[in-house]
Amino acid sequence: MTEHYYGKQAYNSHAIPDQRYEAPSFGRSLAKLQLPWGNTQEVFYPNMMPQHLRAEEKGQQDDQKKGRKNPFSGENFHFRYDHEVYRFAKAALLTRIIAFMRVFGFVTTCGYGVAIFIAYLFFLVIMDGTFIEKNIMFLPGLWFIGVPAGTWLFFYAIMRFLPPSWWLRPSKGSRWELNRKTGLVTIYHRRQQPFIAPFYEFDPYVNMTADRSGFTSYTLHLAHRYSSQSFNAMGFVPMGYAEQTCFAQWDFLQNFMDTSRPLPDAPEWEVSRPLDPVTAAYDQQTGRNPRYWIDMDETTWKQVSQAMRDKILIIDTMTRIDLMEPHLIKGLKT
Numbered sequence: 001m002t003e004h005y006y007g008k009q010a011y012n013s014h015a016i017p018d019q020r021y022e023a024p025s026f027g028r029s030l031a032k033l034q035l036p037w038g039n040t041q042e043v044f045y046p047n048m049m050p051q052h053l054r055a056e057e058k059g060q061q062d063d064q065k066k067g068r069k070n071p072f073s074g075e076n077f078h079f080r081y082d083h084e085v086y087r088f089a090k091a092a093l094l095t096r097i098i099a100f101m102r103v104f105g106f107v108t109t110c111g112y113g114v115a116i117f118i119a120y121l122f123f124l125v126i127m128d129g130t131f132i133e134k135n136i137m138f139l140p141g142l143w144f145i146g147v148p149a150g151t152w153l154f155f156y157a158i159m160r161f162l163p164p165s166w167w168l169r170p171s172k173g174s175r176w177e178l179n180r181k182t183g184l185v186t187i188y189h190r191r192q193q194p195f196i197a198p199f200y201e202f203d204p205y206v207n208m209t210a211d212r213s214g215f216t217s218y219t220l221h222l223a224h225r226y227s228s229q230s231f232n233a234m235g236f237v238p239m240g241y242a243e244q245t246c247f248a249q250w251d252f253l254q255n256f257m258d259t260s261r262p263l264p265d266a267p268e269w270e271v272s273r274p275l276d277p278v279t280a281a282y283d284q285q286t287g288r289n290p291r292y293w294i295d296m297d298e299t300t301w302k303q304v305s306q307a308m309r310d311k312i313l314i315i316d317t318m319t320r321i322d323l324m325e326p327h328l329i330k331g332l333k334t
C-alpha cells in the first residue's frame with residue numbers, strides 16, 4: 001500500500017538519490033553553520049498542551065452537531081498540519097501586534113515589578129520618616145510599572161472579551177509547505193508563482209541575529225541547493241535563544257518527511273496518525289494508545305514536556321555523520 005500512497009519524490013532517509021554537488025553561495029557560506037542530514041532523534045518543541053487538544057476536539061464535535069464550519073479553522077487561516085502536509089502561515093499583522101503587545105506588556109510588568117519591589121525595600125531602609133511617609137514619597141515611582149501594566153491589561157482585555165472576529169484575522173496566504181506524501185517543498189510568494197522542489201534538495205542552515213539589547217537569537221533556514229530560494233523553517237516554534245532549538249526543529253522536519261518511519265509522535269499530529277500508512281502500521285505493531293496525548297493529565301504533561309526540553313538541550317546534531325554528503329557528486333549530470 002505504501003508504494004502506491006507516496007509519490008516518487010517522497011523522502012526516504014534510507015534511499016536518498018544521488019544529486020549534483022553545488023558549492024554554497026557566498027551569502028550562505030556566511031551563515032552560522034550548516035546542519036547534517038539524518039540520524040535524527042525523536043524530538044519536538046512542546047507547544048500544544050493536551051488541554052488545547054481536548055478543547056479543539058470539543059469544538060469540532062460541537063460544530064458537527066450544529067452543522068457549521070469553524071471560521072477560525074486552519075484552512076481559513078492558510079495553515080495546515082496533518083498526516084500529509086505541514087503548511088505554515090502567519091496571522092495578519094494586526095493580530096500579531098495585539099498578541100505581541102500582550103506578551104510584551106506582561107513580561108515588562110513582571111520585570112519592572114521585581115525591580116520596583118527591590119527598590120522599595122531599599123527605599124524603606126535608607127529614607128527617613130514614618131512608614132506612611134515613606135510610602136507616600138515612593139508613590140511616584142509606581143508610574144514606571146503603570147505603563148507596561150496598562151499595556152498588558154488593555155491588550156489582554158481585547159483578546160479576552162472582544163469577539164475573535166474583531167482581532168483574530170488571517171494573513172494573505174501561506175509562507176511554505178512540506179508535503180510528506182509527495183516529498184515536495186513549496187515556497188509561496190505573493191506576486192509570483194510558488195517555488196516547488198523535492199525536500200532532499202534543500203540544505204539546512206542556522207542563522208544568528210542579535211537585537212539592539214544584545215540578545216542573540218537563532219533561526220533555522222532551508223535553502224534550495226540549486227537556486228536562491230530559501231525560507232525560515234521555524235514554523236510554529238518560537239525563535240530560539242539557543243542553537244539546540246533549531247537542531248530539534250530540523251530533526252522534527254526530517255522525521256515528518258521521512259516515509260521510512262512513522263510521523264513524529266507530537267500532540268498536534270496525534271489525530272492524523274491513523275491516516276498515514278507507515279504510521280498506522282507502526283502504531284498497530286507497538287500498541288500505541290491512540291489518545292496518548294489528548295487524554296494526558298496536566299501533571300504528566302509537565303513532566304513529559306520538561307523531559308523533552310532537557311533532551312533538546314543535549315541533542316547531538318553537530319557530532320553526526322551527514323547522510324546527504326555521499327549523495328552529492330561533483331560533475332553529476334541531472
